[in-house]
Amino acid sequence: MTETPHKMSARGVSVFYGDKQAVKDVSIDIAMDKVTAFIGPSGCGKSTFLRTLNRMNDTIPSARVTGDIMLDGENIYSSAMDVVQLRARVGMVFQKPNPFPKSIYENVAYGPRIHGLAPSKPDLDAIVERSLKRAGLWEEVKDRLQDSGTALSGGQQQRLCIARAIAVDPEVILMDEPASALDPIATAKIEELIHELRGRYAIAIVTHNMQQAARVSQRTAFFHLGTLVEYGDTDQIFTTPREERTKDYITGRYG
Helix, strand or coil: CCCCCEEEEEEEEEEEECCEEEEEEEEEEEECCCEEEEECCCCCCHHHHHHHCCCHHHHCCCEEEEEEEEECCEECCCCCCCHHHHHHHEEEECCCCCCCCCEHHHHHHHHHHHCCCCCCHHHHHHHHHHHHHHCCCHHHHCCCCCCEHHHCCHHHHHHHHHHHHHCCCCCEEEEECCCCCCCHHHHHHHHHHHHHHECCEEEEEECCCHHHHHHHCCEEEEEECCEEEEEEEHHHHHHCCCCHHHHHHHCCCCC
16 A cells, blocks of 8 residues: 555535524544644634544534545545544644643653653653653753643743644644744744654644744635635745635735
């Protein structure tokens, strides 16, 4: 079997909340070695679609998802899919940093421990250190691993949440406006981190900040009113969009 170039593929995905359709017939591929950005005005369905990729919408009783989403060729909505395992493989970083009210060490160690990834304490120590290093946080916190994660600054908390997501060795990382609650310096650090993580994980990021999408992604998908209007290389979307609606949004006519 030849390896598919796409880590995840969505085909004809729609999301309904009760009678209201929030996402309409979206087909998109998430490549392993590229960062894919989802842009579009507020309420256009980009975050709702992102949450279909690790079945976060399952937690909303009225939500219903149709269509196919494949991870390495396996349908994540099939009854055979273990959702806990899926969420370990497809990690999520939210808009607001949400560290557990535990120590910095325990925030990162929690996932590997419950998934049985660390047979011994030295193994766990190594995972915690490696994850914090990958998240660019190790040097800042290595002497205070027992301090509460909630005592960190907003930007540090967000990097801690990224360390927590990568500690279970995911294959895909979803980021839902990961820098929107942060100041410019912390935002720059998160963007730098996305560059460093690229290629090691397939990354999809929702952002309302077009400059950020242009800086961090190689592929961009523009959503409007629940539909995917245009999807392509980031440079092309920002310089020569094919669709009038994309052009209007990028030039600031609406949004």
